[in-house]
Each structure stands twice: as structure tokens, then as C-alpha cells.
Amino acid sequence: MTLKLHFLLKMLAFFMLILQTTARPMPNADMMNKLKSIFKVGDGIMVYNTGTSNEALEDDEIVCAERRAGKSYCKEVENYMEATRLDLIDPEQFEKFRAYFTDDMAMPQNIATRMEIDAAEKPSSIKTNVIYPEGVLSEDSSWLLVVQHEQHKQGILVEECETVDSATEENSTLPMENNSKCKQNFNYRKLVVLVNGVMKEEMVKLPSTCECDM
Incomplete structure (x- = not known):
């Protein structure tokens, strides 16, 4: 060479x-x-x-730390407001998709209580929280901008493994064969995204649950 x-x-x-x-x-x-x-x-x-530049890897201009780390979503997209120009979107578009602009945590009390109990029993390597992704991977493996307006946000409840296929903190002192292994699961759901300045529904890939073998 x-x-x-x-x-x-x-x-x-x-x-x-x-x-x-x-x-x-x-x-x-x-x-x-x-x-x-x-x-x-x-x-x-x-x-x-010197290696492939960011332009070649992320030519769709959806750039973020999560994407570089191999995740299927971006919490914050660089130059998001400039890329979306949500301030210029017709208010009727927001009204058309009003049902999407809510948080997953807005659920009946009995379900929320059950989730708190389940969370207390989970290993510390599993984290559950609500995210507001500005970018996401679509069903056809392309990156899309998610509509996240100041008054119209889409809060998604996700459960993620902090470390995949490695021992959890709780079992780190156990013999290797007894250490738990964690696997990240994903599902596809509809979110409102922005394509060429127009809102539309798209199936996107997001973390769903984390399974750990105890």
C-alpha cells in the first residue's frame, strides 16, 4: 500500500x-x-x-451526538430551527396533527403507578424517560426531522440500556457467568415529521424496552 x-x-x-x-x-x-x-x-x-468527512456520512444535515453514537434518534439536531423554520409553518398544519402533540407520560394514574413499581425493580443499567427527539431514523432507514415546536411537542417514553450486552452495576461483583446481559429492543411508531416544509406522518424507529438476563 x-x-x-x-x-x-x-x-x-x-x-x-x-x-x-x-x-x-x-x-x-x-x-x-x-x-x-x-x-x-x-x-x-x-x-x-484522513477518513470520511461528516459531509459524506451526514449529507442530510441531521447531525447530533446520538446519531454518531449509533442511536436511532437525535435529542438535539444542530441548526434545527434553521433547518425546519417552524416559525413559518401554517398554524393549520399544527392543528391537523394536534393529537400527536402530547407526552407519553400523560396516562391514567393506575398505569403510571405500575410503571413506577416496575422501574424500582429494574437494574440500574436500564433508564426510562421521556425524550423529545428532533431527528429520527425512519422505517426505510432515512433520517427525518421531527416536529418539536415550543407549543407543539411530541414526548416519547423510551426505555434504554445504558450498556448493551454487559454486566449491570448491581451484578458487577458476581462471577462472569452470572452477570446479566442486556439487549435493546426497538419498535416503530408514527410521529409527525417535516418533509420539504410540510408536516406528515411517518413510521420511525425508537427504543422501546431493555431486556436483561439476570
């Missing part, structure tokens, strides 16, 4: 020499900046790729 890069570098130097001797214009600044974003030149003649 090093020999190939060495050969390519020598060829590049050869062509640059030809350009200079034939009085052809040198590459402009934009071209040179583009090359610098792809290759990095170290000491000597070593040329190596």
Missing part, C-alpha cells in the same frame, strides 16, 4: 512539473482546499487519507 502511495505521489509531482513548464494555470484555491480535506501530507513523502 505504501509503495502504491509513493508511486502516486511521484506521478502527481511529475504532472505538476509539466503544468509549470507548459505555463498552464495551477490548481485554484478551491481545488487545493478540497484536496486537503481528503489527503493529509506528513513528514517526508507519506500521503494518507
Whole structure:
């Protein structure tokens, strides 16, 4: 691999020499900046790729820490307000999807009480809370912007494993064969998303439950 890069570098130097001797214009600044974003030149003649840029990985402009960590949602999308311009959306669109703008925790008291009991029995590696995702992975594996307006929010109850397939904190002192293993489960549900400035319903992937083998 090093020999190939060495050969390519020598060829590049050869062509640059030809350009200079034939009085052809040198590459402009934009071209040179583009090359610098792809290759990095170290000491000597070593040329190596610095890796794939964020532009290639996240060209849909939905960027967040959760996505980079491999999760199916973004709590906060960079430049969310600029990307959605929710302040310009017709109020009738919000009214059309009014049923979606609520929190999952708004539930009958008996169910809420049962959830509190269940939560007390769960390992400390399992966390249950309500999130307001601004970005989410769709059923066809594309990233979408979720409608989260100041007065129209979609609160989603999720249960997540803090550590997948590893010992829980409660069992960390037990022999390895007795340590619990956790598996993250997901489900698909409808949320209101924004596509080309228009609200619509889409099935999206979100964490549902965390199963730990005790």
C-alpha cells in the first residue's frame, strides 16, 4: 500500500512539473482546499487519507451526538430551527396533527403507578424517560426531522440500556457467568415529521424496552 502511495505521489509531482513548464494555470484555491480535506501530507513523502468527512456520512444535515453514537434518534439536531423554520409553518398544519402533540407520560394514574413499581425493580443499567427527539431514523432507514415546536411537542417514553450486552452495576461483583446481559429492543411508531416544509406522518424507529438476563 505504501509503495502504491509513493508511486502516486511521484506521478502527481511529475504532472505538476509539466503544468509549470507548459505555463498552464495551477490548481485554484478551491481545488487545493478540497484536496486537503481528503489527503493529509506528513513528514517526508507519506500521503494518507484522513477518513470520511461528516459531509459524506451526514449529507442530510441531521447531525447530533446520538446519531454518531449509533442511536436511532437525535435529542438535539444542530441548526434545527434553521433547518425546519417552524416559525413559518401554517398554524393549520399544527392543528391537523394536534393529537400527536402530547407526552407519553400523560396516562391514567393506575398505569403510571405500575410503571413506577416496575422501574424500582429494574437494574440500574436500564433508564426510562421521556425524550423529545428532533431527528429520527425512519422505517426505510432515512433520517427525518421531527416536529418539536415550543407549543407543539411530541414526548416519547423510551426505555434504554445504558450498556448493551454487559454486566449491570448491581451484578458487577458476581462471577462472569452470572452477570446479566442486556439487549435493546426497538419498535416503530408514527410521529409527525417535516418533509420539504410540510408536516406528515411517518413510521420511525425508537427504543422501546431493555431486556436483561439476570
